[in-house]
Amino acid sequence: MKRNYMSIIFIVFIIGLLSGILIKDYYKQEYLYINKDKLIKKEIKSTQKNIKVMSKEKKKMEKEIENLKSKNQDSKVANQINTLKEVLGYVDVKGSGxxxxIDAINDEIGNIxxxxxxxxxxxxxxxEIKVNGGEYISINNQRLNQYSEISLAGSHxxxxxxxxxxPYxxxxxxxxxxxxxxxxxxxxxLDSIGKNYQLKVETKIEKNITIEKMSIINKLEYIEGE
Known part of the structure; x- marks a missing residue:
């Protein structure tokens, strides 16, 4: 009888122990699920926040791109204006060339x-120079463009x-x-000039040449050959 009683106590103890473990695991699992849910919600909030930040950055970048495009367009216009000024002779130019x-072969020839x-x-x-690489030209410091005139006036x-x-x-x-x-x-x-007109022609390649801008308003007369 005593043995049966001890067996019952032992079985009850085991059942209680198992129940305690099960309850503990249940609360542990419930705690883990609650924590995971909180973490997921936190990650969602963080992601939403990052999306908003990225959206703002995207708009900012798009605005900067538009500003750069505008500046680039302004730069192109400015470059076109500067090129036009150079072609028309309104600014000094420097470069190689x-x-x-051109002069008389001797003093006896006199005025040429x-x-x-x-x-x-x-x-x-x-x-001839224009079709052989010449871009900017001056004669005796007089800048030439498409409106320049070269003409005889009396003895000069x-x-x-x-x-x-x-000399020219x-x-x-x-x-x-x-x-x-x-x-x-x-x-x-150039070779024919010296032979046919008793003129002396000297040429020289130069790396550093400065051609000054025009100092008068252009006349609408084109340079023409023969």
């Missing part, structure tokens, strides 16, 4: 203005309504390779 000097103008020597040189030549005298120093800035090829060619127009 070619120097040409009539010969140069009648044969359109300066006009022909200018037009006028450029941009300004009288110039011999032509400064050219442009493609150095093309200009070098131009003066190295045989039987060029």
């Amino acid at each position: 070619l120097l040409i000097k 203005a009539n010969v140069v103008d009648y044969n359109k020597i300066l006009l022909n040189i200018v037009n 030549i006028n450029i941009n309504s300004t009288p110039i005298a011999q 120093n032509i400064n050219v800035i442009g493609d150095i390779d093309e200009l070098t090829d131009y003066i190295n060619k045989k039987n060029t127009y």
Whole structure:
């Protein structure tokens, strides 16, 4: 009888112990589920917050891109204006190019203005230079553009309504390779000048040339060859 009683007590003890373990596991699992739920909610809130921040950053970046596009467009317009100013001769230009000097072969020849103008020597040189790499040209410090005039006025030549005298120093800035090829060619127009008109022609490739801007308002007259 006593043995049966002890067996019952032992069984009750085991059942109580197992029940305690089960209850403990239940609360533990419930605690874990509650914590996981909180973590998920926290992550969702954090993600939503990050999305808002990224959305703001995206709008900010889009605005900056539009500003950059606008500035780039303004820069293009500014570059076009500067290029136009250079072409029209309204700003100084610097670069490498070619120097040409036209003069009489000796002092006995005297004034060569009539010969140069009648044969359109300066006009022909200018037009030939333009198709051989010349971009910016001046003669005796008179800047040329498409509106410049080269004409005889009495005993001297006028450029941009300004009288110039011999020797005629032509400064050219442009493609150095093309200009070098131009003066190295045989039987060029420059070679024919010395032979046909008793003129001395000197040429030199120069790395540092400055051509100053025009100092007068342009007249609407085009440079033309023969």
